[in-house]
Amino acid sequence: MPAWPLIDSALIRLFRFRTRGFLKMVDATGQVPRPPPDGECYLYVHIPFCASLCPFCSFHRVQHCHAQAGPYFTALRAEIRLYHEAGYRFTGVYFGGGTPTIEPEELRQTIALVRELFPVREISVETNPHELQPPLLELLRAAGVTRLSVGVQSFDNQLLRDMERYEKYGSAEEIIARLKSAAGLFPTLNVDLIFNQPHQSLASLERDLDLIRELGVTQVSCYPLMTAPSVKRRMTTAMGATDNARLRPFFDTILRRLQPDFTPTSAWCFTRRGTAGDEYIVAAENYVGVGSGAFSYLGGILYATTFSLAHYATQVGHGLTGITARHQLSAGDQIRYTLLVRMFGLRLDREWARARYGSRFFYTVWGELATLRLLGAARRTARGWQLTERGMYWLMLMMSEFFGSVNTYRDAMREHISGELEADLTLRSKVRPLLVAANPQSNSRA
Numbered sequence: 533m534p535a536w537p538l539i540d541s542a543l544i545r546l547f548r549f550r551t552r553g554f555l556k557m558v559d560a561t562g563q564v565p566r567p568p569p570d571g572e573c574y575l576y577v578h579i580p581f582c583a584s585l586c587p588f589c590s591f592h593r594v595q596h597c598h599a600q601a602g603p604y605f606t607a608l609r610a611e612i613r614l615y616h617e618a619g620y621r622f623t624g625v626y627f628g629g630g631t632p633t634i635e636p637e638e639l640r641q642t643i644a645l646v647r648e649l650f651p652v653r654e655i656s657v658e659t660n661p662h663e664l665q666p667p668l669l670e671l672l673r674a675a676g677v678t679r680l681s682v683g684v685q686s687f688d689n690q691l692l693r694d695m696e697r698y699e700k701y702g703s704a705e706e707i708i709a710r711l712k713s714a715a716g717l718f719p720t721l722n723v724d725l726i727f728n729q730p731h732q733s734l735a736s737l738e739r740d741l742d743l744i745r746e747l748g749v750t751q752v753s754c755y756p757l758m759t760a761p762s763v764k765r766r767m768t769t770a771m772g773a774t775d776n777a778r779l780r781p782f783f784d785t786i787l788r789r790l791q792p793d794f795t796p797t798s799a800w801c802f803t804r805r806g807t808a809g810d811e812y813i814v815a816a817e818n819y820v821g822v823g824s825g826a827f828s829y830l831g832g833i834l835y836a837t838t839f840s841l842a843h844y845a846t847q848v849g850h851g852l853t854g855i856t857a858r859h860q861l862s863a864g865d866q867i868r869y870t871l872l873v874r875m876f877g878l879r880l881d882r883e884w885a886r887a888r889y890g891s892r893f894f895y896t897v898w899g900e901l902a903t904l905r906l907l908g909a910a911r912r913t914a915r916g917w918q919l920t921e922r923g924m925y926w927l928m929l930m931m932s933e934f935f936g937s938v939n940t941y942r943d944a945m946r947e948h949i950s951g952e953l954e955a956d957l958t959l960r961s962k963v964r965p966l967l968v969a970a971n972p973q974s975n976s977r978a
C-alpha cells in the first residue's frame with residue numbers, strides 16, 4: 533500500500549513527541565534506590581569489554597584490557613552485594629555487554645555470587661561466536677546458565693567483513709560449526725541477527741534465516757541496524773549508508789521465513805518452542821542495572837550509572853552504587869512507557885493494567901490504543917489487546933527509536949568522559965607494543 537511510508541513517518545513523529553520526556557536525566561547520588569515493596573525485580577549486569585570494537589556499535593563498550601577487567605568485576609560483585617543488603621530479591625539476571633564472557637573465571641564467580649544471594653530462575657549471558665569453545669561452554673553450563681545469546685549478526689562473509697567481524701569473530705563456516713557445538717547445551721540458545729545492513733540483500737537475509745531454522749538454535753532476535761551519531765561516520769565508511777525504505781521488506785521476509793517453526797515472543801524476537809522471551813524489560817516491570825553504563829527502572833524512576841570506569845570504581849569503593857543520574861517519569865510517561873514495553877511484548881492485559889494503574893491507564897493512552905486498533909496494529913481480545921503482524925513492524929520501529937534516544941544519551945555521557953577515554957587509548961597504544969614485544973603470544977588480554 534503506497535501510504536505506508538507516510539503512516540510510518542507520522543507514527544514515528546508522534547512517538548517522538550509523546551516520549552520526549554523519557555530521558556531527561558539529572559544528577560543523582562549513588563545511594564541504593566528503594567526496592568519495590570516485595571523486593572522482586574530483574575538484575576542486569578553490564579560488562580563493557582570487547583576484544584575489538586565493531587564500527588556500527590553504539591553500546592557502552594571499551595577495548596578489553598585484562599588488568600582493568602579484574603578490578604571491574606570485583607567492583608561489580610561489591611555493587612551486587614549492596615543491593616542484596618538493601619533488601620532486593622532478584623528473580624533473574626542478564627549479563628550483557630560488551631562481551632560478558634571475555635573473562636570467564638570472573639564471570640563464573642559473579643554468577644556464583646548472584647545465585648548464592650538471590651533466588652534467580654533465569655541466567656542469561658551474551659557472548660560472541662569466537663568465544664564458543666568447549667571449555668567456556670562447560671563453564672557456563674556448570675554455572676547454571678539457562679540462556680546463551682550469541683551475537684552472530686550475519687552468516688554472510690561479505691557482511692561480516694563489512695562489520696569488521698570476519699577476522700576477529702570468525703567466518704560464517706566457523707560460526708556455524710561453533711553454534712552446532714553449543715546446540716542442546718542450554719535451555720535457550722539465542723542468535724542475534726542484524727537486518728537492513730547497507731550491502732545486505734533479501735536473499736542474504738533469507739539464507740541467514742534458513743540457517744537459523746536448520747541449526748539447533750531455539751531463539752532468534754532480529755534487530756534493525758541501529759547506530760548513534762558518534763559512530764555514524766565510521767559505520768558509513770566501513771559498511772555503507774543505510775536505507776530505511778528497505779526496513780519493511782526485510783521485516784516481512786523475517787515474518788514469512790521464520791513462521792511457523794518459530795513464533796514471535798516480542799516484536800523482534802522469535803522462539804522455537806515458545807519458551808523464554810528476549811527482552812528483560814518486557815518480562816520484568818522493575819529492573820536494576822549494575823556496572824558502568826547501565827540503566828535501571830524502579831517505581832517510575834529511570835536511573836543511569838556512570839560511563840567512566842574510573843568513576844565507577846571510586847563510587848563503589850565508597851560504598852555507593854554506580855548511579856550518577858536519574859529521571860522521575862511523570863505519571864503519564866510511566867503509563868506510556870508501560871504501554872510501549874507491553875505492546876512490544878505483543879500483548880497488554882487489561883486487568884493487569886487496571887490493577888497496576890487504575891482507570892487512569894486507559895484515560896492516558898486511549899488515543900494510542902484507538903490509533904493502534906484503527907490502523908490494524910492491535911486487536912481486542914477477551915483479556916485486552918494483542919499486537920498484529922502489522923503492529924509488530926511499528927513496534928519494532930518505535931523500540932528502535934527508543935534505543936536511538938538511549939544511544940544519544942550514551943554519546944553525551946561518553947563526551948563527558950572523553951578525556952578519560954583518550955588517555956586510556958594513548959596509554960594502550962604505548963603499552964601494547966611493549967607487551968607484544970615481551971610476549972609475542974599475547975592477545976587482547978594484554
Ligand code: SF4
Nearest residue numbers: 582585586589629630
Ligand atoms: S557489537 Fe558486540 S562485540 Fe562488537 S563492539 Fe558492540 S558489544 Fe562489542
